[in-house]
Amino acid sequence: MLRPLVLSLSLLLAACGGQSSDASSGASGSGDAKRVAVVPKGMTHTFWLAVKAGAQRSATTAGLQMTFKGPLSESDRSGQIAMVQQFVSEGVAGIALAPLDHTALAPVVASAKQKGIPVVIFDSALDGVPGTDFASFVATDNEKAGEMAGEALAKALAGGGKKVVLLRYQVGSASTEAREKGFLTAAKAAGLEVLVDNRYAGATAGEAKTTALNMADALRDCDGIFASNESATNGMLLALEQLGLAGKKRFVGFDSSPPLVAGLEGGAIDALVVQDPQRMGELAVEQLQQLIDGKPVPPVTDTGAVLATKANLQQPEIARLLK
Numbered sequence: 001m002l003r004p005l006v007l008s009l010s011l012l013l014a015a016c017g018g019q020s021s022d023a024s025s026g027a028s029g030s031g032d033a034k035r036v037a038v039v040p041k042g043m044t045h046t047f048w049l050a051v052k053a054g055a056q057r058s059a060t061t062a063g064l065q066m067t068f069k070g071p072l073s074e075s076d077r078s079g080q081i082a083m084v085q086q087f088v089s090e091g092v093a094g095i096a097l098a099p100l101d102h103t104a105l106a107p108v109v110a111s112a113k114q115k116g117i118p119v120v121i122f123d124s125a126l127d128g129v130p131g132t133d134f135a136s137f138v139a140t141d142n143e144k145a146g147e148m149a150g151e152a153l154a155k156a157l158a159g160g161g162k163k164v165v166l167l168r169y170q171v172g173s174a175s176t177e178a179r180e181k182g183f184l185t186a187a188k189a190a191g192l193e194v195l196v197d198n199r200y201a202g203a204t205a206g207e208a209k210t211t212a213l214n215m216a217d218a219l220r221d222c223d224g225i226f227a228s229n230e231s232a233t234n235g236m237l238l239a240l241e242q243l244g245l246a247g248k249k250r251f252v253g254f255d256s257s258p259p260l261v262a263g264l265e266g267g268a269i270d271a272l273v274v275q276d277p278q279r280m281g282e283l284a285v286e287q288l289q290q291l292i293d294g295k296p297v298p299p300v301t302d303t304g305a306v307l308a309t310k311a312n313l314q315q316p317e318i319a320r321l322l323k
Helices: 003-017 046-062 077-090 106-114 142-156 174-189 205-213 216-221 230-243 258-266 277-292 316-322
Strands: 035-039 065-068 094-097 119-122 136-139 163-168 193-200 224-227 250-254 271-275 300-302 305-308
Touching: 035 046, 035 077, 035 277, 046 065, 046 277, 077 094, 077 106, 094 277, 106 119, 119 277, 136 277, 142 174, 142 224, 142 250, 142 271, 142 305, 163 174, 163 205, 163 216, 163 230, 174 193, 193 216, 205 216, 205 230, 216 230, 224 230, 230 250, 230 258, 258 271, 271 316, 305 316
Parallel strands: 035 065, 035 094, 094 119, 119 136, 136 300, 163 193, 163 224, 224 250, 250 271
Antiparallel strands: 271 305
8 A cells, every 4th residue: 555655755756856956047966967067256246147148158059057156255265165166076067167266276176177077267267277287268368458458548648647556356366466467567568657556455346445445545646547357446436436536537447337337438437448258158168068078178268358448338349248
Protein backbone atom coordinates (compact mmCIF):
# COMPACT_ATOMS: atom_id res chain seq x y z
CA MET A 1 0.00 0.00 0.00
CA LEU A 2 2.94 2.34 0.58
CA ARG A 3 4.58 1.92 -2.84
CA PRO A 4 2.32 4.37 -4.76
CA LEU A 5 2.84 7.00 -2.05
CA VAL A 6 6.62 6.52 -2.08
CA LEU A 7 6.65 6.73 -5.87
CA SER A 8 4.59 9.93 -5.79
CA LEU A 9 6.90 11.50 -3.25
CA SER A 10 9.94 10.51 -5.31
CA LEU A 11 8.48 12.11 -8.41
CA LEU A 12 7.62 15.26 -6.48
CA LEU A 13 11.14 15.56 -5.06
CA ALA A 14 12.66 15.01 -8.49
CA ALA A 15 10.48 17.74 -9.94
CA CYS A 16 11.47 20.17 -7.17
CA GLY A 17 15.15 19.34 -7.62
CA GLY A 18 14.96 20.26 -11.32
CA GLN A 19 13.58 23.76 -10.74
CA SER A 20 15.72 26.87 -11.31
CA SER A 21 17.64 28.06 -8.24
CA ASP A 22 17.36 31.62 -9.55
CA ALA A 23 14.18 32.06 -11.54
CA SER A 24 14.94 35.67 -12.48
CA SER A 25 18.20 34.78 -14.21
CA GLY A 26 17.45 31.28 -15.40
CA ALA A 27 20.07 29.52 -13.27
CA SER A 28 19.70 25.80 -12.82
CA GLY A 29 20.98 23.19 -10.40
CA SER A 30 24.66 22.67 -9.57
CA GLY A 31 26.94 21.00 -12.08
CA ASP A 32 24.74 21.96 -15.06
CA ALA A 33 26.84 22.01 -18.25
CA LYS A 34 24.77 24.94 -19.55
CA ARG A 35 24.90 27.16 -16.47
CA VAL A 36 27.32 30.10 -16.31
CA ALA A 37 27.85 32.73 -13.64
CA VAL A 38 28.57 36.39 -14.33
CA VAL A 39 29.98 38.21 -11.30
CA PRO A 40 30.22 42.01 -11.61
CA LYS A 41 31.87 44.36 -9.12
CA GLY A 42 28.44 45.51 -7.98
CA MET A 43 24.75 45.55 -8.82
CA THR A 44 23.70 49.20 -8.66
CA HIS A 45 25.69 51.26 -11.17
CA THR A 46 24.22 51.88 -14.60
CA PHE A 47 27.37 50.30 -16.04
CA TRP A 48 26.63 46.88 -14.50
CA LEU A 49 23.02 46.94 -15.65
CA ALA A 50 24.31 47.43 -19.19
CA VAL A 51 26.82 44.59 -18.74
CA LYS A 52 23.95 42.35 -17.60
CA ALA A 53 21.87 43.21 -20.68
CA GLY A 54 24.70 42.27 -23.02
CA ALA A 55 25.56 39.11 -21.10
CA GLN A 56 21.94 37.97 -21.08
CA ARG A 57 21.68 38.56 -24.82
CA SER A 58 24.67 36.27 -25.45
CA ALA A 59 23.42 33.67 -22.96
CA THR A 60 20.01 33.53 -24.64
CA THR A 61 21.56 33.20 -28.09
CA ALA A 62 23.87 30.41 -26.92
CA GLY A 63 21.18 28.56 -24.96
CA LEU A 64 23.04 29.10 -21.66
CA GLN A 65 21.43 29.60 -18.28
CA MET A 66 23.01 32.63 -16.64
CA THR A 67 23.23 33.73 -13.03
CA PHE A 68 24.19 37.40 -12.70
CA LYS A 69 25.23 38.09 -9.11
CA GLY A 70 27.61 40.57 -7.51
CA PRO A 71 28.13 42.25 -4.14
CA LEU A 72 25.77 45.06 -3.15
CA SER A 73 28.76 47.24 -2.23
CA GLU A 74 31.76 47.63 -4.50
CA SER A 75 33.97 47.61 -1.43
CA ASP A 76 32.89 44.07 -0.44
CA ARG A 77 35.92 42.07 -1.62
CA SER A 78 35.27 39.17 0.77
CA GLY A 79 31.67 38.97 -0.40
CA GLN A 80 32.74 38.72 -4.03
CA ILE A 81 35.31 36.07 -3.18
CA ALA A 82 32.63 34.04 -1.38
CA MET A 83 30.33 34.29 -4.40
CA VAL A 84 33.00 32.96 -6.77
CA GLN A 85 33.84 30.18 -4.29
CA GLN A 86 30.18 29.21 -4.22
CA PHE A 87 29.96 29.01 -8.00
CA VAL A 88 33.14 26.92 -8.10
CA SER A 89 31.75 24.49 -5.50
CA GLU A 90 28.47 24.26 -7.44
CA GLY A 91 30.41 23.25 -10.54
CA VAL A 92 29.08 25.85 -12.98
CA ALA A 93 30.21 25.46 -16.58
CA GLY A 94 32.01 28.80 -16.64
CA ILE A 95 32.49 32.09 -14.77
CA ALA A 96 32.85 35.66 -16.04
CA LEU A 97 34.30 37.89 -13.32
CA ALA A 98 34.97 41.60 -12.90
CA PRO A 99 37.33 41.46 -9.89
CA LEU A 100 37.01 44.10 -7.20
CA ASP A 101 40.66 43.57 -6.31
CA HIS A 102 43.30 42.44 -8.80
CA THR A 103 45.20 40.53 -6.10
CA ALA A 104 42.56 39.25 -3.68
CA LEU A 105 40.49 37.43 -6.33
CA ALA A 106 43.46 35.61 -7.91
CA PRO A 107 43.49 32.56 -5.57
CA VAL A 108 39.80 31.76 -6.03
CA VAL A 109 40.18 32.07 -9.82
CA ALA A 110 43.11 29.65 -9.59
CA SER A 111 40.86 27.21 -7.73
CA ALA A 112 38.30 27.43 -10.52
CA LYS A 113 40.99 26.60 -13.06
CA GLN A 114 42.08 23.58 -11.00
CA LYS A 115 38.50 22.28 -11.17
CA GLY A 116 38.40 22.76 -14.95
CA ILE A 117 36.02 25.72 -14.85
CA PRO A 118 36.96 28.36 -17.47
CA VAL A 119 37.09 31.94 -16.15
CA VAL A 120 36.82 35.02 -18.34
CA ILE A 121 37.97 38.17 -16.56
CA PHE A 122 36.16 41.28 -17.76
CA ASP A 123 36.23 45.03 -17.12
CA SER A 124 39.09 45.04 -14.60
CA ALA A 125 42.36 43.13 -14.71
CA LEU A 126 43.44 40.28 -12.43
CA ASP A 127 46.99 39.41 -11.42
CA GLY A 128 48.25 36.74 -13.78
CA VAL A 129 48.59 36.11 -17.50
CA PRO A 130 45.46 35.99 -19.69
CA GLY A 131 45.33 32.69 -21.55
CA THR A 132 47.47 31.02 -18.88
CA ASP A 133 46.24 31.83 -15.37
CA PHE A 134 42.69 32.39 -16.61
CA ALA A 135 41.07 31.92 -19.99
CA SER A 136 40.87 35.50 -21.28
CA PHE A 137 40.50 39.19 -20.48
CA VAL A 138 37.69 41.27 -22.04
CA ALA A 139 37.87 44.99 -21.25
CA THR A 140 38.53 48.53 -22.28
CA ASP A 141 42.18 49.48 -22.72
CA ASN A 142 41.88 51.52 -19.54
CA GLU A 143 45.29 53.16 -19.62
CA LYS A 144 44.61 54.40 -23.14
CA ALA A 145 41.15 55.58 -22.05
CA GLY A 146 42.73 57.48 -19.16
CA GLU A 147 45.10 59.16 -21.59
CA MET A 148 42.05 60.14 -23.64
CA ALA A 149 40.61 61.82 -20.55
CA GLY A 150 43.85 63.70 -19.85
CA GLU A 151 44.04 64.94 -23.43
CA ALA A 152 40.39 66.02 -23.30
CA LEU A 153 40.94 67.98 -20.08
CA ALA A 154 44.05 69.63 -21.51
CA LYS A 155 42.04 70.65 -24.58
CA ALA A 156 39.25 72.06 -22.41
CA LEU A 157 41.85 74.11 -20.54
CA ALA A 158 43.50 75.43 -23.71
CA GLY A 159 41.97 78.84 -23.10
CA GLY A 160 43.78 79.19 -19.77
CA GLY A 161 44.47 77.36 -16.53
CA LYS A 162 46.88 74.54 -15.74
CA LYS A 163 45.94 73.30 -12.24
CA VAL A 164 44.05 70.01 -12.11
CA VAL A 165 42.71 67.56 -9.54
CA LEU A 166 42.35 63.78 -9.88
CA LEU A 167 39.68 61.94 -7.89
CA ARG A 168 40.60 58.24 -7.83
CA TYR A 169 38.12 55.39 -7.30
CA GLN A 170 39.44 52.87 -4.73
CA VAL A 171 42.57 50.91 -3.91
CA GLY A 172 42.93 47.54 -5.65
CA SER A 173 40.69 48.29 -8.65
CA ALA A 174 42.94 47.55 -11.62
CA SER A 175 40.69 49.18 -14.22
CA THR A 176 40.56 52.56 -12.51
CA GLU A 177 44.22 52.44 -11.47
CA ALA A 178 45.10 52.05 -15.16
CA ARG A 179 42.84 54.99 -16.10
CA GLU A 180 44.40 57.15 -13.42
CA LYS A 181 47.88 56.26 -14.63
CA GLY A 182 46.94 57.10 -18.21
CA PHE A 183 45.38 60.38 -17.15
CA LEU A 184 48.47 61.47 -15.21
CA THR A 185 50.72 60.56 -18.13
CA ALA A 186 48.68 62.67 -20.56
CA ALA A 187 48.16 65.54 -18.11
CA LYS A 188 51.87 65.86 -17.38
CA ALA A 189 52.72 65.58 -21.09
CA ALA A 190 50.36 68.53 -21.69
CA GLY A 191 52.10 70.59 -19.01
CA LEU A 192 49.24 70.46 -16.51
CA GLU A 193 50.00 70.87 -12.81
CA VAL A 194 48.41 68.13 -10.72
CA LEU A 195 47.42 69.61 -7.35
CA VAL A 196 45.85 66.46 -5.87
CA ASP A 197 46.23 62.84 -6.99
CA ASN A 198 45.96 60.82 -3.78
CA ARG A 199 42.28 61.02 -2.82
CA TYR A 200 39.94 58.03 -3.23
CA ALA A 201 36.22 58.41 -3.86
CA GLY A 202 35.07 55.10 -2.38
CA ALA A 203 32.44 52.70 -3.66
CA THR A 204 29.38 54.96 -3.96
CA ALA A 205 28.41 58.36 -5.28
CA GLY A 206 27.58 59.42 -1.71
CA GLU A 207 31.07 58.52 -0.49
CA ALA A 208 32.57 60.27 -3.51
CA LYS A 209 30.59 63.43 -2.79
CA THR A 210 31.85 63.47 0.79
CA THR A 211 35.45 62.98 -0.37
CA ALA A 212 35.07 65.76 -2.92
CA LEU A 213 33.56 68.15 -0.38
CA ASN A 214 36.57 67.48 1.86
CA MET A 215 38.69 68.69 -1.08
CA ALA A 216 36.78 71.98 -1.32
CA ASP A 217 39.86 74.21 -1.09
CA ALA A 218 41.64 72.31 -3.85
CA LEU A 219 38.51 72.36 -6.00
CA ARG A 220 38.21 76.12 -5.64
CA ASP A 221 41.89 76.54 -6.50
CA CYS A 222 42.00 74.19 -9.49
CA ASP A 223 41.06 74.79 -13.11
CA GLY A 224 40.14 71.24 -14.10
CA ILE A 225 39.07 67.89 -12.64
CA PHE A 226 39.09 64.23 -13.66
CA ALA A 227 37.11 61.48 -11.90
CA SER A 228 37.87 57.92 -12.95
CA ASN A 229 34.56 56.01 -12.81
CA GLU A 230 30.78 56.44 -12.78
CA SER A 231 30.25 56.84 -9.04
CA ALA A 232 33.29 59.09 -8.56
CA THR A 233 32.12 61.31 -11.44
CA ASN A 234 28.59 61.46 -10.05
CA GLY A 235 29.80 62.27 -6.53
CA MET A 236 32.14 64.97 -7.83
CA LEU A 237 29.31 66.51 -9.85
CA LEU A 238 27.08 66.62 -6.76
CA ALA A 239 29.87 68.26 -4.75
CA LEU A 240 30.56 70.87 -7.42
CA GLU A 241 26.86 71.71 -7.51
CA GLN A 242 26.76 72.10 -3.73
CA LEU A 243 29.89 74.29 -3.78
CA GLY A 244 28.52 76.46 -6.59
CA LEU A 245 31.37 75.40 -8.87
CA ALA A 246 29.46 73.32 -11.44
CA GLY A 247 30.17 74.67 -14.91
CA LYS A 248 32.92 76.93 -13.57
CA LYS A 249 35.59 74.22 -13.57
CA ARG A 250 36.54 72.12 -16.58
CA PHE A 251 35.44 68.59 -15.70
CA VAL A 252 36.06 65.27 -17.45
CA GLY A 253 34.43 62.12 -16.09
CA PHE A 254 34.29 58.43 -16.89
CA ASP A 255 31.33 56.22 -17.83
CA SER A 256 27.71 57.17 -18.37
CA SER A 257 24.48 57.40 -16.37
CA PRO A 258 21.41 59.66 -16.67
CA PRO A 259 22.77 62.25 -14.18
CA LEU A 260 26.11 62.36 -15.98
CA VAL A 261 24.51 62.75 -19.41
CA ALA A 262 22.38 65.57 -17.98
CA GLY A 263 25.58 67.17 -16.67
CA LEU A 264 27.13 66.89 -20.12
CA GLU A 265 24.09 68.42 -21.78
CA GLY A 266 23.94 71.24 -19.23
CA GLY A 267 27.63 72.15 -19.39
CA ALA A 268 28.63 71.02 -15.89
CA ILE A 269 30.69 68.22 -17.48
CA ASP A 270 32.93 68.92 -20.46
CA ALA A 271 33.47 65.32 -21.57
CA LEU A 272 32.84 61.72 -20.58
CA VAL A 273 35.04 58.80 -21.57
CA VAL A 274 32.46 56.13 -22.31
CA GLN A 275 32.97 52.38 -22.55
CA ASP A 276 30.75 49.77 -24.22
CA PRO A 277 29.51 47.71 -21.24
CA GLN A 278 26.85 45.84 -23.19
CA ARG A 279 29.47 44.64 -25.66
CA MET A 280 31.73 43.72 -22.75
CA GLY A 281 29.08 41.51 -21.18
CA GLU A 282 28.13 40.07 -24.54
CA LEU A 283 31.70 39.09 -25.41
CA ALA A 284 32.47 37.68 -21.95
CA VAL A 285 29.58 35.21 -22.16
CA GLU A 286 30.22 34.51 -25.84
CA GLN A 287 33.78 33.52 -24.97
CA LEU A 288 32.55 31.32 -22.11
CA GLN A 289 30.38 29.44 -24.60
CA GLN A 290 33.35 28.95 -26.93
CA LEU A 291 35.48 27.68 -24.04
CA ILE A 292 32.74 25.29 -22.91
CA ASP A 293 32.66 23.96 -26.48
CA GLY A 294 36.45 23.46 -26.40
CA LYS A 295 37.17 26.28 -28.84
CA PRO A 296 40.06 28.76 -28.44
CA VAL A 297 39.46 32.42 -27.57
CA PRO A 298 41.82 35.40 -27.84
CA PRO A 299 43.67 36.02 -24.55
CA VAL A 300 42.87 39.77 -24.61
CA THR A 301 39.98 41.62 -26.24
CA ASP A 302 39.75 45.44 -26.20
CA THR A 303 36.11 46.54 -26.21
CA GLY A 304 37.01 50.19 -26.87
CA ALA A 305 36.05 53.60 -25.50
CA VAL A 306 34.93 56.93 -26.99
CA LEU A 307 34.91 60.55 -25.87
CA ALA A 308 31.40 61.99 -25.50
CA THR A 309 30.95 65.77 -25.54
CA LYS A 310 27.99 68.10 -25.82
CA ALA A 311 28.88 68.56 -29.47
CA ASN A 312 28.76 64.87 -30.41
CA LEU A 313 26.34 63.25 -27.97
CA GLN A 314 23.59 63.05 -30.61
CA GLN A 315 25.75 61.08 -33.05
CA PRO A 316 24.36 57.52 -33.30
CA GLU A 317 27.60 55.78 -32.30
CA ILE A 318 27.86 58.00 -29.20
CA ALA A 319 24.15 58.14 -28.32
CA ARG A 320 23.97 54.34 -28.27
CA LEU A 321 26.53 54.23 -25.45
CA LEU A 322 24.84 56.96 -23.41
CA LYS A 323 21.51 55.16 -23.05
